[in-house]
Amino acid sequence: DGGITQSPKYLFRKEGQNVTLSCEQNLNHDAMYWYRQDPGQGLRLIYYSQIVNDFQKGDIAEGYSVSREKKESFPLTVTSAQKNPTAFYLCASSPGTSGRPIQETQYFGPGTRLLVL
């Protein structure tokens, strides 16, 4: 089955610790995205990547970092600089074949819930 997987489902972070959230897709999509979801605020874009080895900051990139070394993988690191990391994190991908991947249908993974100890 093609799709997007995120792991782990739940992640606990200690003070001052960096943690990495995994996102893998086997849809052969070029574009990938990371969103943060907080109650009552909808989704906010953290980072996105339209092609391997390239990525762009979204609206709330401070305290986060990403890499895109492989087409199918787009891991997100929540650094110690992110002072309020508790949230639900969603990864998504889109084909990226239209030249305007942001307008394409985005396919979402099941999410990772990050909690601070």
Added chain:
Amino acid sequence: AQSVTQLDSQVPVFEEAPVELRCNYSSSVSVYLFWYVQYPNQGLQLLLKYLSGSTLVKGINGFEAEFNKSQTSFHLRKPSVHISDTAEYFCAVSDSSASKIIFGSGTRLSIRP
């Protein structure tokens, strides 16, 4: 700058009743509009999208939405809801010059038997 407003944070309806979830947007150029659904503790799934053409868009699970340019609205409707439609619904907007989709704050649809 683009923005999207979902006017109701929660909408309770009885099973088999019709429902309308409201969405208004602001944008100075031609827009692309989306409705996504999120079931509890899951990711989002596309219900339908408007890119161009007919202003009435039909989606999955019996949902439809109408693009109204003069009222800058893209309301989501279903003539008869089922318990399985209980979820959070997100309206989103983008345009030809944008590099991202802007999501609304969501509307939680709860179905009463």
